[in-house]
Amino acid sequence: MPTAPAADVVIDDALVADLLAEQAPDLADLPRSAFDSGWDNELYQIGDGLIARFPRREASSSLVENEVRWLPRLAVGLDVDVPQPVFVGRPSERYPWVWSVVNLIPGVGASRVTPAERTGFAEQLADALWCLHLPASPDAPLNPVRGVSLAQERFDARVRERAAGFAEADALLARWDAWSHAPEFDGVDVWVHGDLHPHNLITDGHGTLTGIIDWGDLTAGDPATDLATAWLTFDADGRRIFTERLDDGGLVDAATWQRAKAWALHLGLIFATMSDDSPELFAVGQHTLAQVLAEPV
Known part of the structure; x- marks a missing residue:
């Protein structure tokens, strides 16, 4: 069976720390740890209740943008919780795509x-x-x-x-x-x-x-x-x-x-x-x- 596609950008703790320090300094000192990894995104838990989502491939880089744009609007009509962006990271020299920090849904x-x-x-x-x-x-x-x-x-x-x-x-x-x-x-x-x-x-x-x-x-x-x-x-x-x-x-x-x-x-x-x-x-x-x-x- 095939393995996950190779990442276009290697996302590790050092990169996450740098991006938080540069763009979201109020989150930079919170504890963080790798949370999950998929074909499209690397996820890091920030503090007790936040998840940072980083696209790992250019082919999937628009997916986080879709979530950031549409979930606040769709959530209004839904009767279950969906992740809401609390911070949206911008492309930079260190990382080429939009990334996000959303609330962690417990369970x-x-x-x-x-x-x-x-x-x-x-x-x-x-x-x-x-x-x-x-x-x-x-x-x-x-x-x-x-x-x-x-x-x-x-x-x-x-x-x-x-x-x-x-x-x-x-x-x-x-x-x-x-x-x-x-x-x-x-x-x-x-x-x-x-x-x-x-x-x-x-x-x-x-x-x-x-x-x-x-x-x-x-x-x-x-x-x-x-x-x-x-x-x-x-x-x-x-x-x-x-x-x-x-x-x-x-x-x-x-x-x-x-x-x-x-x-x-x-x-x-x-x-x-x-x-x-x-x-x-x-x-x-x-x-x-x-x-x-x-x-x-």
Whole structure:
């Protein structure tokens, strides 16, 4: 399985210390420590309640900018906490991109609890998507790999390549062929989180959702991308509660749920084949593929 892409800029404690001293001196003397590392960002905890986010690649440098611009506006309508920028760093000679310091949402990632333990927040997450999936601004960020149609050759080729390594390849591809060609989304583009998997859902560890993080993939488009979380996050019981909550108001039609299953399969394969440096995301991928294989074609 592939490793994370090489960083364009090496982000270490010395660089973080220099940037804080230069641009946010009131934060420079607070304790700090490496918090998390992903394909796109390096995260450092500052003091007890802050997280500094530093893009590690030019290809992902706009993601923090998206969060800084849009999260203060979107948070007003959401009924769960999302990270809010308390400081925005500017590009400099030492570091070429925008970086940010946001509040730390307390809790544990839902990827660290069992799927059965996530059932408790199924309705909460459905309600959060009720609030999020509203018509997006005309100048919303563009994202070529989220909120778009999966009925494209580039997606089809990747799914087939990734599925080929699984004993259940035929069953996976039968579902992909059926779901990825569901009727296309023809509604008004809505706000889409774009990366709504358990690692980005924060809980209190006792069945309550306390926040949604990592909004860098934020875009406008088909809500099916986010609704894939029904299979990424929940087991059959949690998924039933989640889908029934959304179906109660007629928010989601059958074609959208079909596209959501295609997104779940697509994302599940990504996590199951490209997360060698993240056991939690690998487990999300394995869980997702098991869930979609339990669905009839």
